[in-house]
Amino acid sequence: MPRRPLGSGDEWVMLPDGRRFWGAFGAAGLLVHAPDAGVLLQHRAGYSHFGGTWGLPGGARHSDESAVEGAIREAAEEAGVPGDRLRVQFTSVLDLDVWTYTTVVASVEERFEPVIGDAESIALAWVPIDEVDDLPLHPGFAASWPELRAQLRAAPTLIIDAANVVGSRPDAWWKDRPGAAQRLAASLERLAARGVPAALLELPGHTWWPRLVLVLEGEAKQATIPSPSASGSAATGASAGGGSSSAGLTIELASTDGDSRIRELVSLAAEHSDSVTVVVTADRALADSVRALGARVVGPRALLELIDTLDS
Template sequence: MSRPPANPTPHHGGDGDGWVTSPDGQTKRWGRYGASGTLAHDPDRGVLLQHRVEWSHFGGTWGIPGGARNSDETALTGALREAAEEAGLPAGHVRPRGEHLLDLGWWSYTTVLADVVRPFEPVVADAESLELAWVPLADVTTLPLHPGFAASWPQLTPHLGQRARLIVDVANVLGATGNGWWRDRAGASSRLLQRIAALSLTGVTAELAPAPLTRYWPETVTVLEGQARSAIDPSRPDRGDGEWLSAPLRVVRAERDGDQAIVDEVGRGGGAGTVVVTADRELRDRVGALGARTVGPRALLDQRPA
């Protein structure tokens, strides 16, 4: 548990700081461009919670480090900046898992679920916290929680644990593009792998995100077969500032049957939480019998890195 120093550093505001009032004039929320916060999960210690100072909005309650987003920030970068400012989250110590969006139309709050991949001790770095603590999941609801966090907690807990997986049938996805991929299967596969590598950093949305998450960062497995097996491993995107770690990405080069390799991958990790991208009906039936969900190639091809 971390408590504030004698003279905590004041919060350094950005252009997002300010109150927003609802159209009916009855409700106020902090953050001109919305707000976001980080729900950091350590499998050995629980989730990192912040005991809010009395003068803050809903002071005295427990919630997650967070605050107003600036105009040039995504929900993810804003949430991690706030966690660094309020809890001393070191760069490169978490990996995003998913985002949960509360959208009121006139204001929004995004909770970023993040896996702790390098353990760290929180530090009360500004005047907005009474204390910070790692709280076991079973003990969270015993605390006086911030109303917004209390309302979203039941929806968030199922996603703290086993990482969702995305398995891509590369040959089948290429077959849906119709861009002459058959003239250079290895080259076309290399380009597709590079697109998928970019998504492993910025996350995926829409059909690929498990409800109620609006964006998520799955462990991704791409399966190659035949001539495509010589495709080049994708270079991983570089954040440059090392703010967070990208989601795992693995390339499987099937010796013979790509479909069987995909079925084996689903069986190895369990079907729950696994999405397979393919339009092959027989393969969809086989992985569906193992509990995996399937989506067509367009659900992947329509994704654009944020």
């Protein structure tokens, strides 16, 4: 099996303490897991860094790609991982100032057959989660595996109290409530694609891609929110409370008041042991009631400041 041609980032980076790491623009690896198979691991070729150990398919990032793009590209090239079947969950970053390594965690509904794509792999195998520690692991992966394992099944949901978030800024939203809801939904679609900082969800890691749920009530339900195009990653479908959903954002139309629907959604999420639910609101009564149901609460300012960074 031949080695691949060098890419724009394929070179060593030397740290002040003498250690060296591969990737001029950092490196990234993909930890993909399937419910019926465990995690996909790579047995590294002897000539590679820490050859003979088991780790993640991955490698140096190109100059023009994000960590997620780099990890998925490398996993496709090295292991035949089908990128269109992945659901990216979160990233974890090792930051050494002059060099970073990003672990991209993603899931697939069903296992696929990996294919060795170059000389960097001795073997590729689906390994049951309880058997990973039995293998001679790459030191970096061994250090990060306990925390990564603990978060594999986390399924965070960010529920946005639209009326409260829109009402927290005096931008004349009261003159056009549907328009204000439409603008917020558009911003949330961009946020769903970019991901949410782990700190907002109070979760470990760097960035998460939670399910975003926007709850609309009253006049705001008249908002015209376009469905994802046919070329998008998911088709639009009816949500539980009426409305529509895409791969990242669900629109919930409250049949009565928004607070009641938010409490219902939190209660439904609490039925799943791995769920993490965060409600965005400054309404004190609503905040107290959803906390009692097990949800976390953040104020509108944190969300709006995050949206502002996207818009700028």
